[in-house]
Amino acid sequence: MATDTKTKTTALVDAEQLLRVPSAAPLVPFPVDVQVPDAARQTPAVGQRATRPDCRLHGLGQTKYIDDMYLPGMLFAKIKRAGVASARIISVDTSEAEMTPGVMAVVTGKDIPCNSFGPSLKDQPVLADERVFYAGDGVAAVAAVTEQIAADAIEKIKVEYEELTPVLDPLESLKLETPGVHAPSANIYGHKIIKKGDIEKGFAASDHIFEASFRTQMVEHVPLEPHSSLAQWDANGRLTVHSTLGRITLGRADIARTLGIPMSRIRVVATVVGGNFGGKNEITTEPVIALLSKKTGRPVKCTFTRPEEFYASTTRHPLIMDYKTGVTKDGKILARKIRLVLDGGAYCSWSETTLGKACILSAGPYQIDNLVAEAFVVYTNKTMTGAMRGFGAPQVCFAYESHMDDMAKALNIDPLEFRLKNVLSEGSLSPTSQTLHSVVVRESLLQAAQRFGWKPKTAPEAEGAFA
Amino acid sequence: MKRRGRGIACMWYPIGFTVAANPSAAVVKINEDGTATLLTGTVETGQGSLTILAQIVAQELGIATEDVHVVSADTDATPMDTGAIASRTTYVTGNAARLAAEKARLMMFDVAAPMLNVKPDQLEARDHRIYVKGYPQRNLHVGDVANHARMVMGQPPIGSGYFNPATVALDPETGQGKPFATYVYATQIAEVDVDDETGDVDVLRIVASHDCGTAINPMLVEGQVEGGISMGVGFALQEEILFDAKGRQMNPNLTNYIMPTSLDMPEIEVDIVDNYDPTGPFGAKGVGEPTCVSTAAAILNAIHDAVGVRIHSLPATAEKVHAAIKAKQAAEQKQLSAS
Amino acid sequence: MVTVSMNVNGEKRTASVAPETTLLKLLRESFNLTGAKLGCDVGDCGACTVIVDGKLVNSCLMLAPQAEGREVLTIEGLATQDRLHPIQKVFEDKGSLQCGFCGPGVIMSAKALLDQNPNPSVQEIRDGLAGNLCRCTGYSKMIEAIQTIARERTA
Numbered sequence: 021m022a023t024d025t026k027t028k029t030t031a032l033v034d035a036e037q038l039l040r041v042p043s044a045a046p047l048v049p050f051p052v053d054v055q056v057p058d059a060a061r062q063t064p065a066v067g068q069r070a071t072r073p074d075c076r077l078h079g080l081g082q083t084k085y086i087d088d089m090y091l092p093g094m095l096f097a098k099i100k101r102a103g104v105a106s107a108r109i110i111s112v113d114t115s116e117a118e119m120t121p122g123v124m125a126v127v128t129g130k131d132i133p134c135n136s137f138g139p140s141l142k143d144q145p146v147l148a149d150e151r152v153f154y155a156g157d158g159v160a161a162v163a164a165v166t167e168q169i170a171a172d173a174i175e176k177i178k179v180e181y182e183e184l185t186p187v188l189d190p191l192e193s194l195k196l197e198t199p200g201v202h203a204p205s206a207n208i209y210g211h212k213i214i215k216k217g218d219i220e221k222g223f224a225a226s227d228h229i230f231e232a233s234f235r236t237q238m239v240e241h242v243p244l245e246p247h248s249s250l251a252q253w254d255a256n257g258r259l260t261v262h263s264t265l266g267r268i269t270l271g272r273a274d275i276a277r278t279l280g281i282p283m284s285r286i287r288v289v290a291t292v293v294g295g296n297f298g299g300k301n302e303i304t305t306e307p308v309i310a311l312l313s314k315k316t317g318r319p320v321k322c323t324f325t326r327p328e329e330f331y332a333s334t335t336r337h338p339l340i341m342d343y344k345t346g347v348t349k350d351g352k353i354l355a356r357k358i359r360l361v362l363d364g365g366a367y368c369s370w371s372e373t374t375l376g377k378a379c380i381l382s383a384g385p386y387q388i389d390n391l392v393a394e395a396f397v398v399y400t401n402k403t404m405t406g407a408m409r410g411f412g413a414p415q416v417c418f419a420y421e422s423h424m425d426d427m428a429k430a431l432n433i434d435p436l437e438f439r440l441k442n443v444l445s446e447g448s449l450s451p452t453s454q455t456l457h458s459v460v461v462r463e464s465l466l467q468a469a470q471r472f473g474w475k476p477k478t479a480p481e482a483e484g485a486f487a
Numbered sequence: 488m489k490r491r492g493r494g495i496a497c498m499w500y501p502i503g504f505t506v507a508a509n510p511s512a513a514v515v516k517i518n519e520d521g522t523a524t525l526l527t528g529t530v531e532t533g534q535g536s537l538t539i540l541a542q543i544v545a546q547e548l549g550i551a552t553e554d555v556h557v558v559s560a561d562t563d564a565t566p567m568d569t570g571a572i573a574s575r576t577t578y579v580t581g582n583a584a585r586l587a588a589e590k591a592r593l594m595m596f597d598v599a600a601p602m603l604n605v606k607p608d609q610l611e612a613r614d615h616r617i618y619v620k621g622y623p624q625r626n627l628h629v630g631d632v633a634n635h636a637r638m639v640m641g642q643p644p645i646g647s648g649y650f651n652p653a654t655v656a657l658d659p660e661t662g663q664g665k666p667f668a669t670y671v672y673a674t675q676i677a678e679v680d681v682d683d684e685t686g687d688v689d690v691l692r693i694v695a696s697h698d699c700g701t702a703i704n705p706m707l708v709e710g711q712v713e714g715g716i717s718m719g720v721g722f723a724l725q726e727e728i729l730f731d732a733k734g735r736q737m738n739p740n741l742t743n744y745i746m747p748t749s750l751d752m753p754e755i756e757v758d759i760v761d762n763y764d765p766t767g768p769f770g771a772k773g774v775g776e777p778t779c780v781s782t783a784a785a786i787l788n789a790i791h792d793a794v795g796v797r798i799h800s801l802p803a804t805a806e807k808v809h810a811a812i813k814a815k816q817a818a819e820q821k822q823l824s825a826s
Numbered sequence: 827m828v829t830v831s832m833n834v835n836g837e838k839r840t841a842s843v844a845p846e847t848t849l850l851k852l853l854r855e856s857f858n859l860t861g862a863k864l865g866c867d868v869g870d871c872g873a874c875t876v877i878v879d880g881k882l883v884n885s886c887l888m889l890a891p892q893a894e895g896r897e898v899l900t901i902e903g904l905a906t907q908d909r910l911h912p913i914q915k916v917f918e919d920k921g922s923l924q925c926g927f928c929g930p931g932v933i934m935s936a937k938a939l940l941d942q943n944p945n946p947s948v949q950e951i952r953d954g955l956a957g958n959l960c961r962c963t964g965y966s967k968m969i970e971a972i973q974t975i976a977r978e979r980t981a
Contacts, residue, residue, distance in 0.1 A: 048835075048859075048902040051909050057919055060553040063614045065545035066769045069706035070552040071918050072538045074531060078926025079914035079933060081861025081901030088860035105734025155735045168844075186734035214662030235800040238728040239721070242746055242961050244865050244873055244927040266530045267570030272562045283562075290560035293571075294863075294927030295961050296532035297718070301572050326866040330739030335728060373573070376505035376657075380666055385499035393662075401734045407572060409715070413500050413780045414722060418801060421496040421784035425791055435495050435788070443497065444672075452657060454665045458764040458772070460698045461672035465497055467758050468674040468696035472493070533925025533962050706921045713964035714924065741870035741959065749955040749965040 050080055074292055085294050086248035086262050087323045094250075095124055095163040097309050097322035098170035100177050101332060102152040102159050105186035105401040106201075109150055109159065109179060116176040117162055122169035125315040126177075127308060128160045133280040139270070139302055141209065141368035143202065144404070146278050146307045152181065153202055154366035154401050156332035161305070163312035163320045186401035190340065190363040193398040201399035202366070209364060210372055210397040212379040214451050222355025222390025226346025230427050234341045234419040238363070241336075241408055245294020246329050251309040252319040259313075260287045261306050266296040271303055278307040298407035299334050302369060334406030337374050337397070338363040339415040341382070343423045346390075351433045353442050358382045360395035360416070362405070369406030371397045378412025383451045384420035385461045386442045391451050434476035436469055489680045489689075492793025496784030497674040500777040501667035503575045503652045510651040511580040512566035515544055515587040517595065517644040519637050521615065521629030522554040523588070528568030529580045530560045534775055535707040536576040540584045542703050543768050547588035548595075549612030550629060566647065574773035575652075577703060578669065581768035582650035590646025598636040598644075599627055653766075669764055671772050673697040675716070677753070677785035681793040686809025688724055690753040690786055697757070700764040700772035709757045712778045716755055719782020721746045724802050830890045834859065835903030841890075849893045850874045850885040853900060861901035861930040865959070872958035875931035876900050882938045882957070901930035904937070912975055913937055920971040924962035932958045936972050945976050 060070040077083045114126045129135055129149025136142040148157040160177050164170035187193050193207045201207050223229060249263040259281070265271040268288040276283045293300060305322040313320040324333065339362055346355040360378055364371045379395040428438040443461045450456055468474075503509050514526040525544050531537045541555040548555075559565055568580060596607040599617045603610070603625050611620050617632055619625040637643045652668035678692040695712050702708045725745040729737040738744050763770035783801060791797050796811035831840040834857060841856035850867075853859045853876070862885055865873030869884040876885045877899040904911035910918070913936050923929045932955060939946060939954035946954065951969050960968070 049907045050905050051907060054910055054915075056553045061551050063545070063549065063551050065542040065550070065552045066701065066703050066771075068542065068552060068704065069921075070538055070542060070704055071921065072535050072707075073553075074537065075535075075921070075923045075926065076910070076914075076918050078923045078929045079910070079917050080905055081859075081930040083926050084860065085863070085927065087864065088854070090855065090858075103735065155733075188730060188732075188734050212662065213660070215660070216663070233799060236722075237726070237801050239726040240728060240744070242741070242744070242959075244871065244925065244959065244961055245863070246865070265570075266532050266572060267568075268530060268560055268562050269528055269567045270570060286562070288562045290530040293530060293532040293925065295925045296530075296571060297961070298572065300532070301570060323864075326741060326868070326871075327739040330728065330744065331736040373505055376666065377501065379662070380501070380505070381499065385497055385672060402730060403728070403736065409718060410500070410776045410780050411573070413498065413776065414719065414783060417496060417498045417780045418723075418784045418787060421498075421781065422787055422791070422797065422799075425494065425788045426797060429791075439495065439497055444499070450670075451662070452666060453663045454655075454667075456670065457766075458669065458698075458700065458762055459672065460760045460762050461497055461499060461674070463762075464672050464674040464696040464698055464760050465495070467760060468495070468676050468694050471696070471756055471758055472676040472678075472692075472694040474493070474495070474676065533927075535921075535924065710921050710924055710963060710967060713966040714962045715964075717964035718961070740868065741866050742868070746959065746961070747964075748959060749952040749969070752952075752965055755964065755966055 083292055085245055085291060086250055086264055089250055089262060091319045094319040094321055095165060095316060096167040096170050097161055097163045097305065097312055097320050098174050099158040099305060100160040100174040102148065102157040103155055104152055104181055104183055105155045106184040107152045107181035109148060109152060110182055111180045112160055113178040114160060117173040120173045120176060122165045123162055123173045124165065125163045125312045126160060127311050131311055132278060132307060134278050137274045137278055137303060138368050139370055140372040143205065144367035154403055156403055161308045161312060163316055188400055188402060190361050190398050190400055193400050194361055194396060201401060207398050208396050209368060209399060210375045212375050212395045214379055214391065214393040216451055216453060217390035219355055219357055219390050219392045223346040226354045227349040229344065229346045230430065231344045232423050232426060234422060236339050236415040236418060238338045239336045240330050241297040241299035243295030243297060243299060246324040246326060247300060247304050247333055248323040249306050249309055250319060250321040251306065251313040253313055258285050258287065259310055260289065261310065262289050262291065263306055264293045264300050265290055266293060266300045271306065274303045275306055275310065279310060297409045301407050304333065331403055334369050335403050336408035337405040337412060339378065339412065341416060341419040343419060345423065345427065347427060351431050351438050351441050353386055353388050355390040356383055356388050358393040362395065362397040363400055364397040365400060365402050365405040367404040369404045371405060373407065374412045378416050380451060381413050382416040382420065385444050387444055387448055393451060436465060436474055437476060439465055488684065489682055490793040491680055492789040493676060493678050494785045494788025494792055495674065495676050496781035496788060498777065498781040499670050499672050500780055501670045502578045502773045503573055503667055505666045506654045506656050508651050509569040509575060509579060510649055511568045511583040512647065512649040513580065513583040513587040514566055514647045515584065515591045517591050517633050519634045521550060521633045523548055525555055525557045525584055526565045527557065527559050527580060527584060528565040529576055530571045532571045534711060536571060539577055539703045539707065540581060543581050543585050544588040546769055547585050548592055550615055574775040574777065577771050577773045578767050579650055579652060581771060583648050585768040586648030586650060587646045590648060591644045594642060594644040595632050595636060598640050598642060599632045602627060602635065669766055669772055671698045671774065671777050673777050673781060675781045675785040677789040679786060679789040679793055681790055681808065683794055683812050686805035686812060688790060688803065688808060690720055692754045693785065694756045696760055697774060697777065698760040698762050699774040700762055700767045701770035702759045703771050705759060708759055708774050711774050712757045713755050715778020716782050717747045717752060718779040720751060722801060723783035723786040724804065727802050828891055830894050832893050832896050832898055834898045835900060843890050845891060847890045848886050849888040849890050852890040853885060859900050859902050863927055863930065872931045873928055875934045875958060877934055877938060882935060901933060916971045916975050920967045920974065922963065922967040922971045928958055928960045932960065932968060940975060945980055
């Protein structure tokens with residue numbers, strides 16, 4: 021519509037809401053002369069149980085997280101989420117939202133100068149403009165004078181979709197016949213293989229062969245602080261973004277790329293983040309709020325709701341893990357074959373790193389001379405799976421340690437003893453034939469067993485289980 | 488009836504990115520009174536990394552943790568950092584910070600040496616003073632040296648450093664190579680009670696023995712282990728994102744996504760394994776992620792020990808455990824009646 | 827818009843807000859007391875915990891008009907010009923907080939617990955903190971801290 025939107029909305033907005041000036045800060049008392057606890061004043065510094073100065077501010081409630089920042093004239097942004105897992109976008113009609121009193125700007129995918137990003141594959145759009153690949157995909161964004169007006173306005177944005185059949189099962193996606201989940205890319209978007217020794221000889225020499233399959237679920241980081249970012253410009257075209265990003269150098273690079281501006285014009289500041297665990301390691305709304313801020317000339321803040329934390333931010337990869345292990349009758353592992361299938365969600369995010377680590381770690385901390393570990397990551401139309409504390413390690417550890425106990429039981433060897441027989445030591449070769457140093461897995465087993473009071477339940481071995 | 492079980496799980500975990508460069512840079516500047524400032528691009532995400540980095544810089548300069556102020560996370564003012572990810576901060580950013588502090592310290596020694604009538608390589612810094620090695624009666628307070636450096640010599644002590652773990656690319660056919668510079672190792676042992684009528688699992692106690700190389704700050708290491716275990720307990724028994732047939736999440740909220748509260752947590756005992764990694768800052772490696780890796784495995788092995796069932800998929804909810812117990816009992820009944 | 831008036835941390839505060847505004851939003855946006863946090867906005871996480879007329883409340887579940895004329899105590903009301911509140915001091919000494927986001931809510935719950943039960947058992951402490959979610963700490967050092975405070979007080 022050609023009418024002067026700014027004049028219209030300014031006239032219609034309630035004067036009190038327009039002001040949005042934070043009230044005068046209350047006189048909150050705090051002590052200034054509290055002595056620093058001893059440990060932080062001791063030398064040598066390494067090894068001290070030093071207290072954290074930031075934690076004093078946390079306890080006082082003085083730490084300013086991004087959502088605690090209120091600037092004069094600041095607008096609030098909300099993202100419209102697709103709500104469909106796989107679709108073509110036919111049309112986006114923002115006219116009703118734009119005409120709503122209190123709405124100051126609207127952007128869609130078409131407004132993003134370079135609409136793709138990602139830590140490795142740049143397969144994720146800032147806002148989806150042609151295709152939706154999961155239900156949490158953002159398709160439009162609104163900046164308004166209050167959060168409530170923004171939340172109401174995104175409901176008024178009409179998007180027409182041609183819904184497609186979503187692929188939700190990673191094993192289904194693995195079959196090459198499935199039409200591309202993320203066309204034109206292949207469904208399998210990452211592959212890794214490790215081969216060491218001679219797997220067939222290893223199995224041939226084994227007295228027993230054990231097989232098992234394990235699966236893990238999709239979980240979320242649940243940081244207590246939701247994702248939040250705040251953007252503002254100055255008259256020199258310099259953008260400042262405050263963000264909960266755990267990686268500000270990468271964040272700046274992503275913002276520069278998606279907005280098409282030089283890095284010297286971008287300042288990214290992270291305050292203390294209220295929990296990350298891997299989920300705040302790539303941009304989310306930063307380029308969007310930057311554009312909204314540019315359009316309106318006002319600071320724009322966007323904070324995820326708790327539901328958005330779940331359905332619109334990265335999660336942990338579900339894994340399907342198949343193990344086959346050959347052992348001698350007295351419990352020496354000779355060969356292991358592993359296949360991993362990672363549910364790679366709608367976008368790559370940190371899947372490459374997860375794939376690599378899961379594959380390398382999947383053999384466990386054990387001396388295995390004959391090994392094949394192969395891992396695949398596939399697209400599905402579900403929430404993107406990214407970096408989450410462990411990059412595949414918690415999943416494969418569940419598999420390989422469950423597998424160890426099953427074998428221990430079948431061989432009638434104590435689970436601790438079985439592990440001590442097989443663990444890596446100083447100078448061992450890893451699955452990738454790297455010579456390992458500072459190896460203490462045996463020491464950790466013995467130390468934990470001693471503190472726990474672990475006594476073998478099966479018939480004791482002749483010498484030194486606890487040597 | 489409640490049945491008790493115990494389960495072990497051990498693990499290994501790397502520090503840093505797989506092969507790929509993941510550098511960190513740092514700057515240390517020394518004030519005229521011998522206290523210092525560290526500039527780092529890393530982001531404090533709650534784990535206490537800024538305090539750890541302060542301790543590393545303080546150690547290098549021979550001063551106390553509280554003497555080092557850390558400025559972080561501003562692309563305008565702080566050097567680049569690959570970020571708080573992959574448990575790399577203590578090791579990679581720590582090494583960068585130590586190297587930066589070392590350079591500033593060497594500038595201090597260049598100034599202190601003629602003041603003490605020795606060569607710079609005869610000096611060492613500790614307890615807020617710069618000493619002549621082997622003749623500690625000859626020493627100067629770091630404040631006097633720093634003041635002299637700036638005001639008299641015109642050489643303000645400042646140092647910048649960077650670090651990137653040494654790796655070797657993996658062969659695409661065989662995966663052979665050196666993907667990480669170092670790894671950490673750990674064991675957790677869980678003790679559980681399983682109610683064999685309801686499938687409810689109560690985690691009573693977890694003993695955790697973790698390697699982190701030198702523990703720069705044991706209190707913060709314990710905090711990481713305890714927090715990691717809480718994520719592991721949730722992963723093992725409670726948490727799951729559920730999707731409907733159309734691919735939409737069904738429980739995107741904290742009412743229906745179950746995660747550990749204070750009531751769900753076991754007694755935790757933490758031991759740090761005595762270790763030293765020469766490639767890390769003062770022997771340190773890292774600890775952030777390893778803490779949640781073996782918890783679920785230990786708990787599931789404990790369930791197996793308690794009631795003799797192997798759960799193959801997480802989470803091991805009461806329903807799943809109960810169903811597995813029933814199936815096992817039915818199978819045993821069948822065997823009995825067959826014999 | 828409605829005008830609401832209440833006693834916050836010993837001081838009378840007044841604001842004009844939309845009637846559906848929560849006490850949480852009132853504290854954060856109108857009174858600039860950002861210690862209470864928005865973690866979920868539906869009473870599941872406890873990050874917004876404050877004390878109203880001596881009782882623990884999820885301030886995201888209370889409407890601002892419902893707090894009219896009441897005594898509201900927030901994290902900002904615990905310390906004085908001279909010293910940290912004992913809970914704040916011991917939490918710092920023990921390393922009980924990590925990212926700190928849940929901190930204000932947990933400390934208010936700890937205060938309410940200790941005010942009512944000066945010598946709680948471990949189970950009672952766990953019960954007292956059950957309404958506050960924490961993802962960083964596993965609650966261990968919070969429980970230790972509360973035990974220490976109880977010991978120091980009864981000593």
